[in-house]
Amino acid sequence: MTARIVMLHGAVILALFLLQFVASDYAVLTITRIMVLAIYALGYNILFGYAGLLSLGHAMFFATGLYAAALGVTRLGLAVPEAFVFALVCGIIVSVVIGLVALRATGVAFMIVTLMFSQAAFLAVLYFGDITRGDEGIVIKDDQRNFSLFGDAVNLADPVLRYNIALAFLALAIVLCLVVVRSKIGHVLVAIRENENRTAMLGYDVKRYKLIAFVLSGSFAAFSGAAYALLFAYAGSTLASIQYSINPLLWTLLGGAATVLGPVLGTALMFLLVDFASGFTSASLLFVGVVLILLVLFFPKGILGTIRQRWLRWLP
Amino acid sequence: MTVLLETRGLSKNFGGLKAVSDVNFRIERGEVRAVIGPNGAGKTTFVSLISGRIAPSAGTILFEGADVTALPAFRRVQRGIAYTFQITSIYANLSVAENVALAAHQPGGKASLYPLERVGLADRASQIAGTLAYGHQRLLEVAMGLALKPKLLILDEPTQGLSDAEIDNFITLVREVAKNATVLLIEHNMPLVMELAHRITVLDRGMILADGTPEDIRANAAVQAAYLGTG
Amino acid sequence: MAGRRPGHPFSSRTASLLAFFPHLLLAILEGTVAAAVLALSALGLSLVFGVMRVVNVAHGEFFMLGAMLAWWIAKMVPGGPAIGFVAALVVAPLAVGALAFITERLLLRRINYDPEATIVATIGLMFVIQQLALSMFGADAKAVSAPFTYRIALPWFGFSGYKLFVVVASILILLGVWWVLAKTKWGLVMRVTQFDRETATAFGIPVTQVYSAVFVAGAALVAVAAVLIVPIQQAHYLMGLDPLLMSFIVVIIGGLGSIKGSVIAAVIIGLSDGIISMFFSPTLASIIATLAVALVLVFRPQGLFGVPAR
Ligand SMILES: Nc1ncnc2c1ncn2[C@@H]1O[C@H](COP(=O)(O)OP(=O)(O)OP(=O)(O)O)[C@@H](O)[C@H]1O
Ligand SMILES: [Mg+2]
Numbered sequence A: 001m002t003a004r005i006v007m008l009h010g011a012v013i014l015a016l017f018l019l020q021f022v023a024s025d026y027a028v029l030t031i032t033r034i035m036v037l038a039i040y041a042l043g044y045n046i047l048f049g050y051a052g053l054l055s056l057g058h059a060m061f062f063a064t065g066l067y068a069a070a071l072g073v074t075r076l077g078l079a080v081p082e083a084f085v086f087a088l089v090c091g092i093i094v095s096v097v098i099g100l101v102a103l104r105a106t107g108v109a110f111m112i113v114t115l116m117f118s119q120a121a122f123l124a125v126l127y128f129g130d131i132t133r134g135d136e137g138i139v140i141k142d143d144q145r146n147f148s149l150f151g152d153a154v155n156l157a158d159p160v161l162r163y164n165i166a167l168a169f170l171a172l173a174i175v176l177c178l179v180v181v182r183s184k185i186g187h188v189l190v191a192i193r194e195n196e197n198r199t200a201m202l203g204y205d206v207k208r209y210k211l212i213a214f215v216l217s218g219s220f221a222a223f224s225g226a227a228y229a230l231l232f233a234y235a236g237s238t239l240a241s242i243q244y245s246i247n248p249l250l251w252t253l254l255g256g257a258a259t260v261l262g263p264v265l266g267t268a269l270m271f272l273l274v275d276f277a278s279g280f281t282s283a284s285l286l287f288v289g290v291v292l293i294l295l296v297l298f299f300p301k302g303i304l305g306t307i308r309q310r311w312l313r314w315l316p
Numbered sequence B: 001m002t003v004l005l006e007t008r009g010l011s012k013n014f015g016g017l018k019a020v021s022d023v024n025f026r027i028e029r030g031e032v033r034a035v036i037g038p039n040g041a042g043k044t045t046f047v048s049l050i051s052g053r054i055a056p057s058a059g060t061i062l063f064e065g066a067d068v069t070a071l072p073a074f075r076r077v078q079r080g081i082a083y084t085f086q087i088t089s090i091y092a093n094l095s096v097a098e099n100v101a102l103a104a105h106q107p108g109g110k111a112s113l114y115p116l117e118r119v120g121l122a123d124r125a126s127q128i129a130g131t132l133a134y135g136h137q138r139l140l141e142v143a144m145g146l147a148l149k150p151k152l153l154i155l156d157e158p159t160q161g162l163s164d165a166e167i168d169n170f171i172t173l174v175r176e177v178a179k180n181a182t183v184l185l186i187e188h189n190m191p192l193v194m195e196l197a198h199r200i201t202v203l204d205r206g207m208i209l210a211d212g213t214p215e216d217i218r219a220n221a222a223v224q225a226a227y228l229g230t231g
Numbered sequence C: 001m002a003g004r005r006p007g008h009p010f011s012s013r014t015a016s017l018l019a020f021f022p023h024l025l026l027a028i029l030e031g032t033v034a035a036a037v038l039a040l041s042a043l044g045l046s047l048v049f050g051v052m053r054v055v056n057v058a059h060g061e062f063f064m065l066g067a068m069l070a071w072w073i074a075k076m077v078p079g080g081p082a083i084g085f086v087a088a089l090v091v092a093p094l095a096v097g098a099l100a101f102i103t104e105r106l107l108l109r110r111i112n113y114d115p116e117a118t119i120v121a122t123i124g125l126m127f128v129i130q131q132l133a134l135s136m137f138g139a140d141a142k143a144v145s146a147p148f149t150y151r152i153a154l155p156w157f158g159f160s161g162y163k164l165f166v167v168v169a170s171i172l173i174l175l176g177v178w179w180v181l182a183k184t185k186w187g188l189v190m191r192v193t194q195f196d197r198e199t200a201t202a203f204g205i206p207v208t209q210v211y212s213a214v215f216v217a218g219a220a221l222v223a224v225a226a227v228l229i230v231p232i233q234q235a236h237y238l239m240g241l242d243p244l245l246m247s248f249i250v251v252i253i254g255g256l257g258s259i260k261g262s263v264i265a266a267v268i269i270g271l272s273d274g275i276i277s278m279f280f281s282p283t284l285a286s287i288i289a290t291l292a293v294a295l296v297l298v299f300r301p302q303g304l305f306g307v308p309a310r
Helices: A003-022 A025-050 A059-074 A080-102 A107-127 A159-182 A184-194 A196-200 A206-232 A242-255 A262-277 A284-298 A302-310 B043-051 B073-079 B096-103 B114-119 B134-147 B164-177 B190-196 B214-219 B221-226 C016-052 C059-076 C081-108 C115-137 C161-183 C185-195 C197-202 C207-232 C241-254 C259-279 C282-299
Strands: A147-149 A152-154 B003-014 B017-028 B032-036 B058-063 B081-084 B152-156 B182-186 B199-204 B207-212 C151-153 C158-160
Touching (some): A025 A159, A196 B073, A242 A302, B032 B043, B073 B081, B207 B214, C016 C059
Parallel strands (some): B032 B182
Antiparallel strands (some): B003 B058
16 A cells, blocks of 8 residues: 555544544534444445445445444343444344345346335334334433443443544544455456446456445445444434435545545535535535535536546545 | 367357357367358357357357356356457456456556557556557457466457558467467458468358368358358 | 225124125225325336336425425315316426426436436435425425215225225326327337437437426326325325335336336235235335335346346
8 A cells, every 4th residue: 555545544534533622512523423424435435436336225234233233232231342243243144135135136226126125124113113113213321331341441421432432433444445445356346337247257256246345335334333323322213214325325426436535525524514504594405405416417526536537546 | 189168059049039059169279260150140149158148048068178058257267268349348447557457367456568568558558448549449358358368268350440550460469379378269351360260160140051271161162152252 | 105094994793704804895995096096106207217217216206296286276276176186187297397397408418317327316306306395385294185075885984986086097097198108109209219219319209309208298197196196195295205115116016117017016016005004014015015126126127027128
């Protein structure tokens, strides 16, 4: 990995670390949320940006992590770290199973298949309302969230601690993402996106690579969902809805698909925009809609994608 | 010489159309074999069956003595069957070098530029492949086939759209490749076929019409009628 | 989805089979209505996908707009529900069609009908329309009265005459569209365009105009569907998602672009949905239907009744 790539990503992580010392309490909370959700977008981008597969159903993986973690703590009596691992394992299993089925479809059919699976999962959350508490959601009590790690008591209600946990997770996700996209896998995924037939006729097992991308991406989503549930002590059905499948697509498109930092930037920007817009209008959906349309019409490569095309060819 | 590839009773139907019909075919190691035939004779379909891009309706395919009929295309490529598309199929948005690196299974890394040198594109390695002239894209397609280091290189009308000078280079190239690989060449350019091929197989309406040395084929009346006479 | 509880079951202590019958009858009746609603709302999507090969995610919002307009017109037009209904049947498709016209010009045409970009762009449009409807009409659900209130008296329960009217109207509209596609010159033009854009251009067919007309017709059809359906549902700014997903379900199971397949699928799904909803739960019915779609798409991409692509 070249030095400037390491420096750029290191600088972003360092800047986020320093931000906590100047940000207001409210901003610390918002940035924590952005960082957790940016992990979701980073994973989405592996599938959408690099492999070129547009899923409209990633909320099902996010929700898998979310509910597995929340139910693990509240119902199964797991400690927080155990619940986290449990949620990740569930996320991996669900993405392998769904991936094996959904990847048999291509193009528009793939989008609708993922949408439908995700909708079925969302309806299942409502159907099993006794367990999931439907719209109202599961609230994790503070005493269920306290745990000890290596002998130290950890209190997840502490906003600064939460911020730094989220940052550590995000940093881990960025590094993983960088490693993946710069590895052979990442290049083959791009090749599949650019010309699937040709890639198969060069002797690559296209199905296997697509499944790898799908599972990586689903696992990132579950990772983000689990972190969300445990850090914010909440799991509700809106987080499993179609809106949450479209969010990572929007964030990735805005920041720049197939750039590592694009989804992070896109998530942050969209939060800022919606926050800013809510100052004078309650129409945040309108905002999301207009941004999507403008991106498709005028800015299909997103911010970092355009920057890479114009100026920084080396940007991963 | 030993048999590299053999098909037995190979057939492919598209609905009612018999695009390839009961073809028994053998190619020896080290051979340069041309497959000729009028448009729509089933040449592309035939080599697509061999490469595994499409599944046969009936018949078996043996490669190095092993039955590969049920293997997916990418496994056959891994075993040494390389296929270049009749309709150019390259990574138009990636650099020429990355195209070849992908073929050499070293994407993103420092793959050898030797295949590009062989087709005369080494000086364009950093260019985006989609911006190459059409003839150069065909050559890149061939270079990708070379980068796979195949045992059997299938070339589907590789000289379509090449200039005369490029065709001369191409003849030299195929001769060189044939030193350590077997070449299955589909061509409409008869002088080139006569010059390059050790043996020629003539396909017509999905069936083998004739099979023999260039001299045999030139002398064959049936072939004259079906194909050469009109060409 | 419409309420599917039996108004009042029955009070009979005879054999359980006999007691079961009215429930089943009601389920079948409601299922037939559901099937008509499904077929009608899916028709526009099927047409647009069939000819243009793009998926319009804002399809459900066109439906919602049609329903909202029906409510608004019923409120503005004096002279009772029947006159409002007729006025809405005229105005709503025109208004929604106009919006679709603008969408096609400013959005789809500019992205050259790219399938993926169209999905993303129409998702954006979906949000925009939802939000505008929310600001203009508010968040509460709006009831629209049916143009007539005749109830058919059955021995066990009464059944809304208007619901049966919807079934009949759907059948007529479906037949009408089928007739246009199969028997008229317009239908031929559409089928040629569907077959292959290049061929159509070669035959001198103005493909962009055909696209434009088809997109507008698809939107107008779904607006008509909405006007018909809104008296048995209610208008709400988020009501579009259900018909969208349901249309996907019907269109996919029936085979994308095949109207006959869509109708068969609508009947199967409408009836099974009615029965499962009646005896188990509407949510379970939806879960089964969505899973069915996903699996059909994966294992039989041409749909249950479609023919494989060339
Ligand atoms: N996927 C397909 N579906 C249906 N018919 C096909 C398909 N592919 C090829 N055919 C038909 O099969 C026949 C053989 O086609 P093929 O492409 O193999 O011919 P060819 O010998 O390569 O011709 P050319 O010299 O023009 O390249 C033709 O009639 C063609 O129309
Ligand atoms: Mg051919």
